[in-house]
Amino acid sequence: MKLHHAVFAAALAAGLTAGLATPAFSQQNTLVIAMTATPKGFDPDIWVPGQIESTVNVYEGLTRFGMGGGDGGRSLDFRKLEPHFAEKWTVSPDGKTYTFKLRKGVKSPFGNELSAADVVWTYEKSVWQKRTGLFMKNVDRVEKVEAVSKDEVRITLSEPNRIFLSSLTLHIPTLFDSTEAKKHATADDPYATKWLAANTAGYGPYHVQSVQAGQQAVFVVNPNYVFDKPFYSRVIWREVPSAATRVALVRTGQVQYAEQIPLQQIKELKADKTVKVESIAAPGAATVRMNPKFPPFDKQKVRQAVAYATDYKAIGEAVFLGLGTRARSMLNPPIPGAIEAYHYETDYAKAKQLLAEAGLPNGFETTLEYSTNWWWEEPLALQMQASLAKAGIKVTPKRISSTEMNARRAINSWSIPFLTHLTSGFVPDPSYTMFLTAHCKGGSNVNANCDPKLDKLIDESVGERDDAKWLKIVADAQKEQADYATFVETFLPGTHEVFAACMQGYLWRPHNRLMWKELVCRK
């Protein structure tokens, strides 16, 4: 082959590229989203990548949050609970028994109508599987679930619990179409978990049509969905692992939504008219946690010294690029009852004084462990190193794998003295969030945060039914945690969702995942 033949072939290939380029995908009523990976499963009880992002659009609960929050009433009010798949409910005088009347006409794509038997089956499945659903059942303090009639279900709690109705807004424990699921049950798998991992059987707006692992998943609208039909009747979920490629795709209008875009690019995208960035200071705060099981963090004054020796301004600028919101409590807006309890500002003199009072006038050395669970962990760790050095605290940042971090920070381990972590919860309830993250028995307590005074306040808040008293307890708990000072509250990195410019209808929800049924493209 002569060289000029090769050159000609290359030129021809380049020409072909030009001729074969396709225009933006424009099939109406199809939503194309660029996601990091195709869903690995659809059973809400089993956490695998992509599961929550998909199942919040497939499974819905008995209750929902009403509209009317901040932003001129265009956001959700997390204190307003409304019936969703339940039509109404009654509560016994002792606050322990809830009887739900189910809404008529709630049907799955298979044509089966929601019944009390489905609710009972859902809880039975979660108990059998012993995973996330069981955890939520325990958080809710659910003792018994029984069908009163075909469309009435009674749920009895072991004690009154403010969290219960809020947690029923979630996709877990969810409402399965048990009639369909049972068809796929076997003797070894009585709750059809294998089938439910690969298929969906919910009463929500969408259900999965096909999945090609590593490439795409297609969801179609549930034709029997009981509420307004969504604008998009089909959702194509494309796996686009590279963030840079996702940005290019949303900028050119090839996709209508791109997930997990790094903050550096968010800043640039906010000025780009071809895309729309929706930002909210939620769901959680980037914190640095101290484990009081390990000296010198067992001393309250040392922990307070670390809080004073933190350069918040530098963190806001260098780590969060001016896009974050300063965290002022272990509870973050929009959680009801959040107050500005975290009073620490950068004060190196005060930090040194506290260290001297704690018997460490020359500071101390420690290792700050971080992983890649959240993008900001490494820059925050490096900023903490620079900042704490000014108070004589020598920090060595150490990167560990996410899996190691998850294992060592777990409640049954608690083996990391100093670590980075995001405070957040699925239910925007102060008692739930405080219990989960700061109670000695909390599932997301990653730093052995065991303050008996705080635990008592949290326990009281969970059962308190008088709103005024409850808010007072919640405020006291936040102040107590700020004084206990095991969390260095830095910033709320925020949620920044990137859409094509025409997209409207985005509504932030506590699970922090996109609800496709609310999205509309208006050009």
Added chain:
Amino acid sequence: MLIARFLALRLAVAVPVVLGIVFLTFMLIRIGHQDPVAMLAGPLADASTYAMIRKELDLDRPLLQQFVTYCAHLLHGDLGRSWQGGAPVLQEIIAHYPITLELVVLAVGLASLIGIPVGIRAAMRPNGRFDQVTRFGALTAFSIPTYWMGLMAILVFFYFLRWAPPPMGRVSLEVIPPPVVTGSVLIDSLISANWAAARSAAAQLVLPVGCFMLLAMAPIIKQTRAIAIEVFGSDYMRFARASGFSRRTLRRMALRNSLPPVLTFLGTELTSLLAAASLIEYIFSWGGLGQWGLNAILQGDFAVVQGYVLTLALSAVIVFLVVDLAVLLLEPRSHRRA
């Protein structure tokens, strides 16, 4: 007979190599810091859930016992199931492998078609202008990181010029993909006479294959040039030149005599590119074996990682076997060596 003996010998050598790779992969991934149990259990799990998942995944037994069980399953063709999706690993390999193979074979094929003649031409006059330009070009292409090259290609040809289709898989959303026969969308579209899909598949291939081709071409040019310089300096080539053969004939003779070592090098190149495909696949959302393996490594899906590495190892064994056979046919003298 000689070829049969040769094959038997090669396969006999390959068995311990593959076994060693299986053992090393199995052990290394387990003694690392990744804990899939923590990842699967989620942050809300308690100790009993951890224990339950550990048992489900067979991670509660001593490592050697786990390895023996794994090998016993391997002998029955059972590579296990993905811990995160539950799909059988073998089924996933069968689905993903042709996707990567299409990319790599096209890239290496095109790179060879261009790189070998260019390398021989450059070797005809070492340090001449053509040689210098070629060496500079090859060095530049080789120095550019694959990841960056992919991103730049997307930026220029898709984002700015809008020539290339969106880097979002192997076929446009607007066409109906062909039924899977070989796993290559291009070939399957041609088989089923689905011209729209074939056109789309060809367009989707241009950028990733182009980037991969550049990456593959640089070492091919360099290696071919070095081999051809040696061939041109040999006695028989000097004799041919002195006998007044045309430049074209000389080039053909050089190509014929350079082919055995170049083919061996191409085998190495093909196997190393199979492993390197993950980055290009990642950038172009290709969805092949590389992307699948990379995800599994990041997510601690041990069964998939083992299957991925085993596939690469077996591919290397097969490629080298085929190359050695080809060299045997091209170079009769090597029969004696075999």
